[in-house]
Every structure is written in C-alpha cells, then in structure tokens.
Amino acid sequence: MSEEKKLIKVTIDNITVEVEPGTSILNAARQIGGDVAPPAMCYYSKLKGSGGKCRTCLVEVAAGSTADPRPMPKLVASCRTNVMDGMVVKNITSEKVIDARKGIVEFLLINHPLDCPICDQAGECKLQDLSYDNGAPGTRYEFPRRTFEKHDLGPYIQLHMTRCIMCFRCVFTADQLTNQRVHGILDRGEHAEIATYISKSLDHDFIGNVIDVCPVGALTDKTFRFKNRVWFLKPVDAHRDCPKCSGKVQLWFRGDEVFRVTARKDQWGEVEDWICNECRFEKKKAADWVIEGPTKVDRHSVISANHYVGMHKPTEIEPEVMGRNPRLLMDIHSVSEVNRPEIDLSRLPGPAHSDNFNGIENK
C-alpha cells in the first residue's frame, strides 16, 4: 500500500469537501456536483493546458487558505486555480460571480449567430445551456455580428467560424491526439479564427474528436449535417472491436437507423475515450456494432427541451379561489362537430379537410 495522500479541505458555497492537493477549484466543485460546479466552456479535463480562457468559471475566493485567509482581490478562473487547505470559495452564493458570469455570457453571445434553429449542435450546445442558466433574455448589442470567410476542412468536419467561442479545445485536441496539427488560431483579437490558412482538409485518424470537444456548433459532423435534431435521436452505448481506438461509442438512433456515432461522454459532457474517424464516420450500420444498452443522458440540458430539471409548474389558483376544483361546465363536443373525439386527426393521411368532419366516420 502506498502512503495515504493527505487530503485538504475546501469549502465551496458553504459545502466542505476533502480533495487531493493539486486539485483545481473547479474539480473540487465537481466532486460536490450540482449547481456548485461552475460552468466551463473552454476547460476540458482530458486536454492538457486547456482552460482559463472563456472566464465562465470565474469564482470568488473569500479566503485563500487557513494559513493566509485573505480573500483574493479578483475573481479567479476556477479551472486553473488550485485549492489550498482551508480555502473558502463562493460560486453561486456570490453576487459578484453571478454578475460577472452574466457579463461573460453576454460577451460570448454578442457575435454569436442566432442560428440555433438550423444548427446541428442545438440541443446539446453548451452555450445554449449556459445562456439559459445565466444569460439575459435580450441583447444590448446593436452592431452587425462578426462574419468570417468560409474555410473547407474536408469531407468530415464542417466549420462554422461565426459560432466559435475560441475555447482552443480543438487546437489542443489536434496537438495532443495527432502528430501533425494542420489547423490553428489565426489572426488576433476579435478577428481571431480557427483555420488552416491555406485550404487543407483535416484527415488525421483521430481528428474527428474535435467535433465532440467543440462546446458549440462551430465544428460539426458533415456526415450528420442537417440529418436530424439530436432530441429526436435515441443514444445507445455500443462497441466494436476497433484496431485503432477503444471502439466504445454512442450510436444515435432514430427508429432502427443510426444517424451518427459519437464518443461516450461523462456527466460533464467530456469524452470518456477518444474514438477514431472510422468508427465515427464510416460505421453507420447497427450491424457494425455490439449494442450495450440505452445511454443515460444528462437531462440538465437543452436536449430535453421544455423539460428542465428544477422547473416549477405554475400553481393552480382556481381551487384556492373557488374553494373547490372547477367542474367542466360545458362539453365542447355538444356544440362542435369539429372536435369529435372519435376523429383522430393524427390518423388522417393528409391535411384535415372539412369532409373529415362532415359526419363521416373516421375511416
């Protein structure tokens, strides 16, 4: 047995947790889980050097450590700040954090196109989630949104630079999974973009993983483009014996058709095992795979549109006011032919027509 590591205590949003030295505030908060875990748009635990850039995970350090309990003067990026013994952190209990985060979301959105209705990422987009949780309903930005020249990244990966939030994850992915990076960050400031400079396709065996790490719809799967909405698909864990990668994937079914293949993701939306391009793009038949069973999907996400965790149903006030439950005062069917209960509109072969209601039984 190796010597037991001495754990250190950190308190986040009034919850104390013991973690190993060298743990970041963000990862300590993830151990607590729930709302205490700050949102992260650029940090990715599997990518070395990632984090610190998007600033959505800023937290307030109310006390640096037991040894030096002074607060930190500025909000800090929780993904890149390590905990100290006795540190006291405020995330959602800090007004400063909530205010700053609202600002960050606004900054991320001012140049982001409102093309969710046609974006393949919609439903599993981290920026959508972030905006629902922390954003404001309107925009204060009154200028044309930023556009970029289009770049073609080859047959597999579609780049929509206007949607990019510059998280750098795809660059780290290419650096760390492939031996030859061909795309990178060009230009600077608000003109900075992901590109290859001279048109080159990304075709390394593992480059497809950039699609999974992209928090928004900037890098999407060309083989899945416009094919379906993710909330109509049923994710299923599956595997195959792949000579290149772990072969552990998620298949996204509609009916018995596989619409896309992705890596499996953990509860923080991070890839568990990188997968190769062949598994991702070429194996689109259920027969290529051994099905394990349905995937548990994090429901705290836009993927379960209209079914938010923690959503409050409005209180019914009629019983309170009337002192009893309301009774049905009028049966609509007694006055209208249109809504006859025996006519099932969904069974009609085409659009409904007046003939359908002309006393003819639903055939």
Next chain:
Amino acid sequence: MGRKLLLEKAHVEGIRYYDTYRREGGYRSVEKALNTMSPEQVVDEVKKSGLRGRGGAGFPTGMKWSFIAKPEGIPRHLVCNADESEPGTFKDRYLMEFIPHLLIEGLIVSSYALGSASTYIYIRGEYAWVADILEQAIAEAKQNGWLGKNIQGSGFDCEIYVHRGAGAYICGEETALIESLEGKRGNPRIKPPFPAVKGAWDRPTVVNNVESLAAVVPIINMGGEEYVKIGMGKSTGTKLISACGNINKPGVYEIDMTISVEEFIYSDEYCGGIPNGKRLKACIPGGSSVPILPANLLLKTAKGDTRMMNYESLSDGGFATGTMMGSGGFIVLDEDQCVVRHTMTLARFYQHESCGQCSPCREGTGWMHRILRNIETGKGKSSDIDLLWDIQRKIEGNTICPLGDAAAWPVAAAIRHFRDEFQWHVDHPEESQTRNYGLAHYADPLQVPVTA
C-alpha cells in the same frame, strides 16, 4: 533643476559609442558589482533603493528579483522588456537611442544578480533602428570585455541578445512577451505559475522594463541608501516622463518626483506650457491605460493639496478622483480637444491590440469602440453612456491579463469625469460634428470640503 541619474550624460557628444561612454564613467557599476559584491548583495542594494518597476505597474524591482526560483542545474534568464507600446510612452526608446550603453551596463549587473548567462532584450519590432543601435552597443561591450566568458576576470559569463518583436502591444505583458520570445503568438499565460518559477522555456525568468534596468546602474554606483534620498516617500529615485499632446516642448524628461504636476506642465524646464495660449482641459499622466483627469483634479487633489509628480500623489483619491503614475506617458489635452474622440481612439487601440484569447477582452473592447464611435459621430443615444459603463465594468478584473483593465479604465474615467461632454454629443448630434464641447467647467476650482 532636478537631479538626473539616467539622462545626465545623454547629450554628451558621442555618448552612444563605447569610448565616450566609458570615458564619462560608464561600466563602473559592473566593475563594482562583479569585483566587490556577491549577486545577493546586488539584489539587496536594489531592494534597499526602493526602486519600483518603471514599466507601469510600479512593483518593487528588488522584491521581484528575490522571487526568482533557483532550482539546481536549470538556467535562469533575465529579459529586458523594451516592447514600449503604451500610447503616450516613448521614454525607453529615448534612453536606448541616446545612451544605449547605460541599458547594457544595467543588464550586465542585473544578469549577474540574477545569474542569467543569456539575457534577452525584447524590443518592439517597429523600433528597428533602435535594435541596430543596441546590437552595436552589445558588440562594442563584448569587444571591450564586458560581455562573454569570464567578464573582467570575475568568472561570470553573460551574453545579451536583441530579439525584435513584430507589432503587438500585448507583448509588453510579461508572460505574452515570454511566449513571443519563444516564437509563439503573444497570448498571455494564465498565472500561476509565475515567470519567476516557470518563465521562458519553462526556466525561472525575470522580466524588467528598460528604465528599471538602467536605474540599477546609479543604484549600484551610489548605493541603495543614497538612491532612496532622491524622491519622496515610496517614490524613490528619478523617473523618466515622456510628455506629449498639446504642450510646447514634448519630449522625455527625467524628474526626481518632488515637483508638482503644474510645474511639470508649465515650467520652461519641462513641458513649457500649452501652445497658443490655450488652457489645460485634461491630462492622462501615466500612459493611455491610466485614468484621465480634468484640469482641476489634475493640479490639485480632491483634498485641495497640490498634486505632485510621484506614485503616491498621482494616485491620491483612488480612481474616484486620482489616477496613476503608470509608465510615465504624459498626455496633455488642451481646451479645444474632444475627450470623446480621444477616448474613442484609445478604445480602438485596445480593440486592435487585444490578443483574442479571453472572452471579455476579445468581445468587449470592440463593442466599446463601436459605441464610442457612434457617440463621436453623432449617432449615440443616452443609454449608450450607461451601456459603456456597464461593459467596461464587466471587462475589468475578469480577464487573463491586465489588458482588459487597461482597456476599461480610460473609458470608465472619461465617463466618470466628462459625462456631460458625452451627453452633449448625444444631445447635439449635429453641432458635435462641427465644434468641440470646449473647456466647460473642467478647469474650475474645486469645492474642497472644509474639515474642522
């Protein structure tokens, strides 16, 4: 006449060249340090001098030096920050152009103190001819045995290399500078680790401004204790101020931090007053990033004291009524200048120079510039002023590096002190295109609260 330590000899004929510089007493500090002092003693002397970093932040140089990690077998580096790019600041260029050997001398002593055998001068790419001057000075110093192996028989080896940047203000931030020195994009690093532990090529590194390193020469020559006697309080020694804007004698001045702002602007020894008999409207005393002050708050503090040209007095009153010494880029605006337009050019500057790495700065700097451009060109709305305030507030403190703060502060200060000028632009969109708001009440005597 104030005492000069750095520029005293700057106008001696031929001081740019080694022979003259040496004849005028140059390189004495290297002899003294290498032959009679240990590196620790040099660090102590700089600590004693109270020298504060001259690049803008004003952090004590000796303290910074004492943080450098000394892991066994890993080389350490000193890097001289000559990426002078802050609007209003051109003092380092002056020093390097006229008296380059002073910097080289300071670099040798400082390299000895820090144990840097390879020292780099990171100079902004546009100062191409200055880089040539420095290379020549380095070659001369080497020929005369002040660089290379076993300098002056002390056993200390040191080389100095000039590294030209290529146009990026952000590379004045020390970790961006290190990235750039490594041949990368100038994206500031996320700290910690600090450069003193993991800097250039992951080695312990100290980055100091040109003027700070040049100041090491007089500190070693006269001793830290003597150096403290020049100046006031925690503003020790002398400071180079580069004065520009609407003044009769723009240029670089060495001050000993005991003179008043008023004297600096109006005396013939320094700026020589404002041209064409115009009146002073506003001033940014420490480079574009520091808060702009209207004339009345510039010359007197909110308490009614005379404002002096030193770190403490300039920041008296905090950001509410004070400003900062910054890098010493002194920008003067006369009564016919438009604060809105000036602020807009600064916002455009920060938009242009943002590296684009973190969201608040990448998105916020451009947004501020666009709104300011609208107000300046008569397309602004009243609500834009509040919006600007809110945007700068959300950038400040939330970015990876201080460029975010540097972009936010000028906008905040302009609104804080000149809000009615912004409002006038909004209320008089057409008139504001044909004339300026003028001096208004910005030079009126302030009501000083009487305290019993």
Next chain:
Amino acid sequence: MIQFSEEKLNKVKEIVARYPEGKQKSALIPVLHIAQDTFGGWLDAPVMDYVAGLLQLEPIEVYEVATFYSMFNLKPVGKFLLEVCQTGPCMLNGSDDIIAYITEKLGIKPGETTPDGLFTLKPTECLGACGYAPMMQLGKTYREHLTREKVDQIIAEAKQQ
C-alpha cells in the same frame, strides 16, 4: 524559387544559436522579418512554408504567428508602406488630417495601394513616437512631426528612388 542566400542562411543559424538548444522556434519572429524583407515585403504561404522547413516547424505554427503580429503583411503591399499612427496623442496633433491628406493626394483609401504599386496607406496604432506627432513609419525608419509639406516631400523622395 524561395531560398535564402548563403549569407542569410548563416544569419538564421546565428539567430537560432541565441536560444536554448531545441528551442529553435524562438527564432521564428526574427526569421520571418528576414523573410519578409527578402521576398517582396510580404509573406506568401510558400515563404512561410519555407521558414517552417528551416526551423523544423509545422506550417500552421508559422501561419499562427505571422497572422498575429501586425508587422507581417500577408498580402502584397506597395514598395513604400506609409504607416500613419492614428492613436490618441497623434490624433491630438492632427494625424486625422495627415491621413486625409495622403488619401486625397494619392487617391487611395486606408488599406489600399496606388495602381503603380508604389504606395500603400496603412493607418496604424501607437508606434511609440507620441512626442514627435504626427508621425509615420516608412520602412525601417520613422518620419516625425509630419505636416502636409513633409508628406509631399516624403512622397516626392520616394518616387525618385
């Protein structure tokens, strides 16, 4: 063909030797300066690929750096690049007027090159010559205290070269 002369290759070697072994990427910016000066005042993709080869880097590493720094031109520019500073202190001293005058005199807008390929006008941000405003960078030198007459003179001189 894109190839440095023997002399320039030696210069590259000398620059690489300034940095720790294996850290030849540090030489990238200085070498790009040489490349831009050598190959027509701008960096075409094949030139950057050549530099990548010299320093054993991936081409994308060179593109990333070249596009970051404002001194590297990624498109052809005129023989004389007039980079006029327009930031605060220069603006206070009339840089807007200088830019307008050049625009009018040469018949080009900011960012454009004259049809004869001689002049490109590029308004820039602070060049560190605030006390000598208004000013422009022309090649390796600064032209300071600009007036309309001085601009005339600079353009006339350039045309004679």
